[in-house]
Amino acid sequence: MTATRADAQKILEQLAGPQAVLRDDQWTAIEALVVHRRRALVVQRTGWGKSAVYFVAAKLLREQGRGPTVIVSPLLALMRNQVSAAQRAGVRAATINSGNVTEWDDIHRQVADGGLDVLLVSPERLNNPEFRVQVLPSLAADAGLVVVDEAHCVSDWGHDFRPDYRRIRTLIAELGSGVPVLATTATANDRVVGDVAAQLGVGGGDTLVLRGGLDRESLHLSVVKVPTAAGRAAWIAAQLNSLEGSGIIYTLTVAAARDLAAVLREQGHQVAAYTGASDPAEREQMEVDLLANRVKALVATSALGMGFDKPDLGFVIHLGAPQSPIAYYQQVGRAGRATARAEVILLPGHEDAEIWSYFASVAFPPEALVRKVIGVLEPDRPLSTPALEPLVDLGRNRLEMVLKVLDVDGAVQRVKGGWIGTGQPWTYDEERYRTLDAARSREQQAMLDYQNSTSCRMAFLRAQLDDPELSAQDRCGRCDNCAGSRFTAEVDERALDATNDRLQQxxxxxxxxxxxxxxxxxxxxxxxxxxxxxxxxxxxxxxxxxxxxxxxxxxxxxxxxxxxxxxxxxxxxxxxxxxxxxxxxxxxxxxxxxxxxxxxxxxxxxxxxxxxxxxxxxxxxxxxxxxxxxxxxxxxxxxxxxxxxxxxxxxxxxxxxxxxxxxxxxxxxxxxxxxxxxxxxxxxxxxxxxxxxxxx
CATH class of the missing domain: 3.40.50 (Rossmann fold)
Incomplete structure (x- = not known):
């Protein structure tokens, strides 16, 4: 049975409601995957409907007797939203992640018994020894479709590179014949698009590349320069109730998220601090509270980012600037997906560059340290990460990152009990790392340029992402530079004093x-x-x-x-x-x-x-x-x-x-x-x- 556009439209209505209409570009992607079994790279703005493409395709392929769809997804919040969306369309979906360890065995059995239409896995699971041996071979042989969501994570040129994502290429290389592959992202410039295509092997002549414009007509971008941290916190407290709906307030550090949430709560605002240090169960409850508008805002680090799906999110505020316009575009893209207007406000601080410098200090280490890691690993005696720490002078997080990169490159391998050396030759790509550092510096300067720009802010961000539909004359007509400032930087002195007193505790x-x-x-x-x-x-x-x-x-x-x-x-x-x-x-x-x-x-x-x-x-x-x-x-x-x-x-x-x-x-x-x-x-x-x- 050949799938038709009418079949796809019917499933879309189950997924998104009877008012949903399948667009031409969405059908183009679905047809390429389901009818022609092609590989596709889709780079489209947040809200375009990328998840609809792969859930509709998964259902159509299942109806044709094909195997389950495997979706590699980076965040728990994203996975939870995707499972809920799939179930609305009658798609049997489950996820394997760090938050549901007790369910793994049952999910593995469902995969083996054919009881799932969609399996969402984190990239880290792909190299778990047990998963790799017991589950991955059957998935690779029988998968109906493989989806790499937030595919910019594959590229170390992207704003959220994750070494584990590169393991996906092993899965793709082992796929049975005729298994289509879909890679999706909203935040990729030309360099990242090329790198993703190369890493995933989806850049061949038969690959469909769908790349659309990145303008978001609902977003109203503003930059408000308040000189002090206390002043910025007081400004947010004063403006919060004037903003429509509920939203996200991003900070650069965990401490800043906690401090700001405390200030806002003391002034009567319903907010919560959402960080990577929060308990997973608490994070899930906070997401539910925001979705249900039981809180005005979550004060969050980047832990609340990709894929969090609240279409009516009314605003995104940044207390401190991310170090890349691409990362900034990705985070503000959470807002205004189903609203006519959403406010996007950046409150930059003089200390932002210091925080960027700290994050840069944990980049890929020098060659001598990396070779020390390779040198202490033996082929027949696994060492756990804690056991490796006394042997190499790298902190835990940086060591784990190095091991993951080396694993993908074939120099080491994760096995039950830890890590072993493979004896395979390995080359330190010094030129790439040096070029990457230079690219990071340019991105940071671009973020500073964005703050000081007098031209259209949306056009600036679109240019940073190499938007193929951007012309030299484009102006959004909505940002503070195009339409005038809605907000001033003034802060009431009494409010400032009260906030300052709180922060000076x-x-x-x-x-x-x-x-x-x-x-x-x-x-x-x-x-x-x-x-x-x-x-x-x-x-x-x-x-x-x-x-x-x-x-x-x-x-x-x-x-x-x-x-x-x-x-x-x-x-x-x-x-x-x-x-x-x-x-x-x-x-x-x-x-x-x-x-x-x-x-x-x-x-x-x-x-x-x-x-x-x-x-x-x-x-x-x-x-x-x-x-x-x-x-x-x-x-x-x-x-x-x-x-x-x-x-x-x-x-x-x-x-x-x-x-x-x-x-x-x-x-x-x-x-x-x-x-x-x-x-x-x-x-x-x-x-x-x-x-x-x-x-x-």
């Missing part, structure tokens, strides 16, 4: 380390298991990414070393006054520092005098200690182990029972842990860490 917890890194024996250090002689829970004035204290703390630590300014002393005393410690400290001591020795000594002196604490001076490093340059936990501990000179308390009447231990900044917590251990060995009973700034 200082004091965040510094959680103690509970366990030593695994595999320390490999580095010659006899530490393992629970940490029984470390510090108690500590405090910091704030985080470097906070809306309130972040900017001032960064400036303090970036400035030349000198005595602590009075405002930080007042903040420190306020934190100490609110600290619910069980035992008040008797003494205060600073940690040795090459960057801020004067700053730390002055903090110790001022706190000692204010709290009438015995000033123990500085806990010094041993002259023979190794420099602490590592980012990896195991390597840091190895460098810090026995690095401290045991203090001499003989001049005191007795060893102080509780010591306040002062440092400038804490990131991993290992410096405080090893220093506290040294003090405990010298007879101190409890160590209370106090730092000026936490990193996260």
């Amino acid at each position: 200082c004091g965040v917890e510094v959680a103690p380390r509970r366990l030593w890194p695994t595999g320390m024996a490999k580095l010659g250090v006899d530490l393992s298991g629970r940490i029984d002689d470390g510090p108690l829970e500590g405090r910091a004035i704030g985080r470097l990414t906070d809306l309130g204290w972040g900017t001032r703390l960064r400036r303090l630590l970036d400035a030349p070393d000198g005595p602590v300014p009075d405002e930080f002393v007042r903040a420190a005393i306020a934190v100490l006054a609110d600290w619910p410690w069980e035992t008040r400290p008797e003494a205060v001591m600073g940690l040795d520092s090459s960057a801020h020795p004067v700053l730390i000594r002055s903090v110790v002196d001022r706190l000692g005098r204010a709290g009438r604490l015995t000033n123990l001076g500085t806990l010094h490093y041993r002259p023979t200690r190794r420099p602490v340059t590592a980012v990896n936990s195991a390597y840091r501990v190895a460098a810090l182990h026995d690095a401290w000179q045991e203090p001499d308390f003989t001049a005191l009447q007795q060893v102080p029972r509780t010591v306040l231990l002062v440092d400038d900044v804490t990131d991993t917590g290992w410096t405080l842990t090893t220093a506290a251990r040294c003090l405990r060995r010298a007879g101190v009973s409890e160590v209370l860490p106090f730092v000026l700034a936490g990193v996260s």
Whole structure:
């Protein structure tokens, strides 16, 4: 039976309602997949109907007796929306992801028994050893259709590159004859389109490429420049109720999302903070609340991004600019899909570039480190990621990224029990990584240009995405540059003062380390298991990414070393006054520092005098200690182990029972842990860490 356009229209009505009409370009894609079994690359704006294409095609192929459709999808929010959409069209769909581990076995059986029309999987699942052996071969042999959603993730030129996505090419290479492949994305410029086509093998002469215009007539773009972080938060609080419907407020960091959500809630707004640090069940409930308009907004990091489907989303605000116009277009594309008007507002900050620089610091590492990873892996002895950490100086997230890239390149392989080396030759593509860094820098400059542009903002974004339908004369007629500003940057002084007071509240917890890194024996250090002689829970004035204290703390630590300014002393005393410690400290001591020795000594002196604490001076490093340059936990501990000179308390009447231990900044917590251990060995009973700034 050959599928017809009438058949497709009928399924579309089941999917989207009786009012839905299949467009010519959608039928072109469906016909290519279902009738001609071709490969297709569809680059169309958010709201065009890409998911309708693959769900209709899946149903038609199933009715022809073809196997289930496999959809590779990147985010839980997207998967949940897609499963719901499929079920509305009578498509039997299920998803395998990190949030439904208890259902995996049952879903595997449904695949084997032919009980599913559509299986949505995360790219990470494609290289899970059990899934790869037990499920993937039958899918590759019997699939009716393979869909790669948000396909720009395949390309490291894209704004959201994920190494796991490149594993899809293995699945595609093993497909049975005549199995069509569809790759879809809304955010890809010419370079990304070419790279996706090459990575997925969908760029041959028989591939259908559907690429449409990217103008979104409902979006009204504005840039509002408010000079301070507190002012920007107060501006959002003042404007939120004037915006139609519900929406998303994006921030660049988890700390900023939490800070802003707290400010807005205190002023009576129904909002919630949605970040990658949120529990998966909490994130799902927040998505449901936004869909049902039970909240005015979710204050979110990029964890709430691709594929979140609320057609009537009324606005998207950015507190801080993403580092790429392409990423920005993708996020604002969540708004106005089924509304006549949606406000899109960017509130850039001077600190944005600092945050971009931090994200750039976790890019692909130098060749020597990558080859070290390859060198320590053997072909017949799997090593888990934690077991690898003591052997290579890479942090956990960066190490996992490197392993995934090497796996795709064939140099290593993930197996049950960890990772093994394959012995295959591998080339470090230095030119590509260097060119990629340069491209990232150009994107960041383009984002700055967008903020300062006096021309049409939508045309600017479309140009960044190489919109094939954009002409030199195009103007949207809707943005603040085309139609005039709807919003001013003015902030009520009383509201600003109230917001500033809230953000200036200082004091965040510094959680103690509970366990030593695994595999320390490999580095010659006899530490393992629970940490029984470390510090108690500590405090910091704030985080470097906070809306309130972040900017001032960064400036303090970036400035030349000198005595602590009075405002930080007042903040420190306020934190100490609110600290619910069980035992008040008797003494205060600073940690040795090459960057801020004067700053730390002055903090110790001022706190000692204010709290009438015995000033123990500085806990010094041993002259023979190794420099602490590592980012990896195991390597840091190895460098810090026995690095401290045991203090001499003989001049005191007795060893102080509780010591306040002062440092400038804490990131991993290992410096405080090893220093506290040294003090405990010298007879101190409890160590209370106090730092000026936490990193996260």
